[in-house]
């Protein structure tokens with residue numbers, strides 16, 4: 001089955017012999033598309049009976065010729081690299097080199113080229129010598145030019161890899177004497193790139209004055225002078241159609257011809273005396289005619305072929321070659337050489353070599369960068385490092401970079417040392433530039449992880465109760481050393497990057513965090529001690545300011561100093577755990593001290609706002625109670641004026657105490673000013689008329705600064721006025737009560753009633769006086785009445801008022817009567833024992849006389865009684881009484 005579309009691809013663009021060949025040779029042999037495959041840009045027809053063939057170059061114009069090969073495609077294929085118009089086929093050249101895997105050869109390759117007159121059997125020789133398939137002229141068509149431009153092919157089965165250039169034949173008419181002639185350009189090109197140059201000459205031309213090969217040789221030698229540094233090329237003269245004259249005879253003649261041509265060539269000054277051997281190794285070989293003695297020809301060619309094996313080894317055909325361009329740079333080198341030749345410039349091969357090395361190393365380096373960035377392993381690593389810390393980051397990346405650099409080294413190994421090294425450095429730096437963001441993100445992760453860990457560890461350490469400074473030190477040390485380890489792990493061997501900047505940032509982060517925690521803790525601590533101080537001061541202060549006196553401010557000062565000292569000392573010792581500088585400590589302590597003062601001041605201000613109530617309370621208290629804190633009874637004996645004055649004085653003192661804050665123990669004249677103004681009546685009245693000199697008409701005290709003033713003079717004045725107004729009614733009430741009591745306590749009838757009673761009751765009075773019984777009864781009644789008066793405290797009770805006095809007396813009357821009767825009864829009882837005692841005296845005397853009689857009989861009992869008395873038992877024994 002003939003594949004659809006294949007027909008088109010085979011015939012498309014094919015022309016001339018090629019089309020004919022395909023039509024006749026290939027097409028009939030294609031049975032399936034399986035016969036087609038591609039190598040790089042070539043469509044290959046395989047296994048069609050005569051080997052493998054390139055049938056089309058994909059995406060490029062069809063080459064002008066395609067060779068058929070009996071071997072595998074990789075072994076040989078021919079390509080036109082420079083066409084007849086001198087255009088370099090760049091893609092053709094590169095595709096060819098790729099197809100024959102030339103780039104992998106390093107320096108282990110040889111380049112052979114062939115020059116010679118047109119139709120002198122060059123292609124025939126190459127095809128037999130190297131098993132290439134250059135197009136040969138059809139012998140039956142006659143001699144005409146078949147090879148146009150320069151063709152390239154790989155010599156089959158020759159090691160090392162040898163490629164051969166087939167040059168367009170010289171036309172024998174010395175076309176173009178100038179350097180721009182294609183013949184000279186191609187000869188220079190062949191000399192510049194080849195290690196061995198075959199020069200085809202007809203045997204019959206040897207020794208002839210006008211031989212066809214003479215212009216060619218002249219050209220070769222002339223252009224050789226344009227190479228600054230010759231490559232020591234081997235010129236292998238191939239004598240074609242040798243006659244019966246032996247080579248031994250021909251060779252000297254030929255060498256003589258060559259020498260003559262060499263001598264005749266105009267040389268630059270520096271090469272004036274340079275021998276031919278300095279530039280060339282001249283070898284000569286003779287071959288029989290291919291047309292007439294084909295077998296001999298083949299045999300001789302086969303022998304010659306042997307000389308191309310290992311031609312670059314010392315002693316080989318190209319053993320002396322110099323300045324070889326590495327195979328991977330060959331294509332570029334050839335292109336550049338051709339460009340220089342086309343521009344008609346001299347060829348500086350060493351400089352050219354450096355240039356090739358520069359370009360090729362650059363290309364290799366770029367390839368390596370691009371292959372590195374597309375590498376799966378690198379992509380994974382780059383992605384992973386975006387998300388977090390990658391353990392072994394440095395090691396992995398270093399190894400990847402190392403691999404990349406090693407690949408570069410391997411590919412660029414044959415290029416100029418200096419160039420290679422400098423390009424390697426560039427490659428390394430570009431690679432490092434490429435991986436630097438990943439390294440930075442790795443450090444970034446390390447930094448944030450370190451900070452995260454530090455926060456957690458530090459918090460735990462503080463929770464455990466570790467001292468602040470100690471916790472900071474230990475956590476910082478451990479985490480910074482962890483960070484350092486992380487940096488070491490992330491370090492890229494090729495980079496020698498310094499992570500000290502990030503390390504500094506970590507330190508700064510830690511410092512900032514520590515500072516913020518320290519500030520929070522200090523604020524907590526300060527609040528704690530402030531609260532403590534507040535608690536310690538508030539209640540005593542309230543108590544002190546509740547009852548202001550002369551001693552109030554000194555007591556407050558003592559309280560303030562004591563509590564401040566205690567709290568500040570505790571605060572100071574707590575601060576020592578924070579390891580902060582002394583200036584800050586002093587500042588904090590000063591702040592706490594100031595806070596204590598502020599508490600006092602604010603409390604004092606608060607109390608100063610209530611001063612009027614306090615003054616009134618104090619006045620009311622002092623006015624209504626006596627010195628024993630007993631409520632006053634306004635009986636009439638009290639000096640209300642004096643009491644009022646004293647109470648006002650006390651209230652005035654309270655006002656003067658509360659008028660200013662006195663924490664500095666400085667004396668002031670507030671009290672004297674106030675008492676002078678309010679209590680000194682003469683002063684007050686005098687000044688009422690001279691308002692201008694009133695010291696209280698001012699918003700500040702003379703000797704007290706404004707910040708310590710709680711109540712200004714003018715406020716004092718207003719307060720005092722209000723105080724007087726609001727306490728006046730108390731005094732008035734007291735005076736009224738006193739008057740009322742005075743009236744109530746006067747119980748005697750008026751004098752006129754007493755006189756009337758005396759006059760009218762004189763007779764009854766006299767009657768009573770004349771009757772002794774009445775006198776006795778009256779006396780007893782007086783005594784009883786007097787006792788009752790005293791017991792009932794009638795006068796005292798009545799002082800409280802008539803009705804309450806009578807009520808009180810009525811309740812006390814009966815118990816008092818009972819009390820009096822009881823006392824009288826007890827009095828009676830108390831006199832009775834004396835009577836009994838009197839009666840007991842004669843009885844005792846009788847007993848004593850009786851006891852004297854019985855004394856002897858009871859002496860024994862007495863002794864026992866004495867014993868008992870010695871034991872300390874107190875009693876009244878008969879013997880004691882006897883004694």
Ligand SMILES: Nc1nc2c(ncn2[C@@H]2O[C@H](COP(=O)(O)OP(=O)(O)OP(=O)(O)O)[C@@H](O)[C@H]2O)c(=O)[nH]1
Pocket residue numbers: 117118119120121122123124125135136137138139140142143144145146147148168169170240241288289290291292
């Ligand atoms: N007399 C003689 N003719 C030969 C020899 N080898 C080849 N030929 C013939 O010379 C003719 C030209 O052969 P090619 O190999 O095409 O010659 P060429 O030098 O490559 O030709 P151009 O590429 O056109 O310069 C052909 O007809 C060959 O048969 C030889 O050794 N002696």
